[in-house]
Amino acid sequence: MDDFVDSDPAQARIGQLLFYDRILSGNRNISCGTCHHHDLASGDGLSLGIGEGGIGLGEERLVGDIRKRVPRNAPSLWNIGHNSIDVLFHDGRLEVSNQFGNGFDSPAEEWLPQGLDNIVAAQALFPLTAQFEMAGNPGENDVAGATHDRIDAAWPIIAARVRGNETYVDMFIEAFDSVEEPLDLTIVEIGNALGAFINTEWRSFDSPYDAWLAGTPLPENAERGRALFFGEARCATCHSGPLFTDQGFHALGLPAFGPGRTRTFDKMPRDVGRMGETDLLSDAYRFRTPSLRNVALTAPYGHNGAYPSLADMIRHHADPVSARAAWTTDMAALPDAPRFGGVDFAIRQDTREMARQVAVLDINPVALSVAEVTYIEAFLHALTGVTADARPMGRPESVPSGLPVD
Known part of the structure; x- marks a missing residue:
């Protein structure tokens, strides 16, 4: 549809796998899909989420070893790839803007890397650096420690993890013109893959x-x-x-x-x-x-x-x-x-x-x-899509890291 950001199917396929792969989290124990799950219509069914350190899904999710609930409700992902969307998060802390020369006004300010395709691709990077969502607590892993030094310090560590997986590297080389060898794979390509998946997977206009x-x-x-x-x-x-x-x-x-x-x-x-x-x-x-x-x-x-x-x-x-x-x-x-x-x-x-x-x-x-x-x-x-529960790609049965899939 012309109303939505264009996304490459091969990139979206990588994004689908990364979306459910715990490799992106500091302690490798939570994925994007944990709190934005297909079975829960891209949410988690909770008032306030149980992020890093929790166990299980939805209302059955156990607190486990967490220090704090996620302070806000997990927003659904329906249609955020629509061309009209220019601000995201409950407080609007991510906006389309050239204030910092990278296309966005975000918590990373001038440290947000260049080359992110759209606001959804940019949005996908921030839960990775959030202590109680996916990063974990200082002292537990190198991602959490780097995040507390400066928000952008964690992204190269996460990208290095993905580069260390041969399956992911081969897929990125095939899908991205910017990636010819492993070292070309950066957090920008990871964000763009996640954005391509989210932008295509959660479209709904058949209510x-x-x-x-x-x-x-x-x-x-x-x-x-x-x-x-x-x-x-x-x-x-x-x-x-x-x-x-x-x-x-x-x-x-x-x-x-x-x-x-x-x-x-x-x-x-x-x-x-x-x-x-x-x-x-x-x-x-x-x-x-x-x-x-x-x-x-x-x-x-x-x-x-x-x-x-x-x-x-x-x-x-x-x-x-x-x-x-x-x-x-x-x-x-x-x-x-x-x-x-x-x-x-x-x-x-x-x-x-x-x-x-x-x-x-x-x-x-x-x-x-x-x-x-x-x-x-x-x-x-009557605003519920007829095919809302039949997403084009869905949840993968497994991911290249071999980690469990929620």
């Missing part, structure tokens, strides 16, 4: 809504929900366009919990959202609008996965103050971890921080009946 656009009526409840979505409920104010996102940042007043996305000078277990990237107070507690394509498949919902169902999230949008007050901790999908009991909900005891968060809200309440919530939910289900 009942797409059929409606072509003239096929929606089921009655979904049609009522469509009218509300684009009308009185005002959902389309932010969830607009072909992907149902304005790519903007908005404060929804979601219930707070988790370890927070702490910063060097701010160790409180809170997440200030976009402000963590821009340092602008006007961006505090605002998060990127997610796409709603296949949203019915990607529970739980919100930047921290606060709500387990679409109906819960719709009700929050309709009346965020009341919904936040009624929220209970058992609504969060958090694998049991007794040692985190004092951390998971600690921020909720900070009355001043809670007051700050409540004061920032970009949603105007709208009265919705029980039936109207059901109608909007039916419309959101």
Whole structure:
């Protein structure tokens, strides 16, 4: 489709293998696919992920030997290869920009290497350097240690691992004009292969809504929900366009919990959202609008996965103050971890921080009946692709490193 970034099939095949290969993680115990799995519609089914050191998949994933939960919900990958996408991550810390001369404004700033094909290829490199996602803790492996020296110091180590595998080297030489011998294989080619896979694998534009656009009526409840979505409920104010996102940042007043996305000078277990990237107070507690394509498949919902169902999230949008007050901790999908009991909900005891968060809200309440919530939910289900569970490549049975595949 012309609306998507072009990707080479041979490069995508390499990306499929790397996506599920634990060789890219510091301790060789987690892959991209662990938290963005085919069986879980490119997510992990958890409110806050269990990254490096965890065991298993989805709601059955065991905490294992982790030091901290991943502080945000694992975003789905549907349609992020669309040409309209120019910002990624919940806080938008990766944007298409020439500010640093490499095509992107990113956490790596000028140290992000040249030659990445698109924003998805660039995005794929950052979980590899995240301590609680894939890198591991300092002292455990050379990737983690290098990352703590400078973010780009780990990427050559990871690339060297891949170069040490003859199968990967042969595939890269065949698929990439830039690779003629092993030393030509760098993190750039690895990122571009991962991007090629993600960009092609998670395309989805064959939903009942797409059929409606072509003239096929929606089921009655979904049609009522469509009218509300684009009308009185005002959902389309932010969830607009072909992907149902304005790519903007908005404060929804979601219930707070988790370890927070702490910063060097701010160790409180809170997440200030976009402000963590821009340092602008006007961006505090605002998060990127997610796409709603296949949203019915990607529970739980919100930047921290606060709500387990679409109906819960719709009700929050309709009346965020009341919904936040009624929220209970058992609504969060958090694998049991007794040692985190004092951390998971600690921020909720900070009355001043809670007051700050409540004061920032970009949603105007709208009265919705029980039936109207059901109608909007039916419309959101109509955004699920008919072939969403039949991906063109899928999960590989094995990977060249020989490491286990989740």
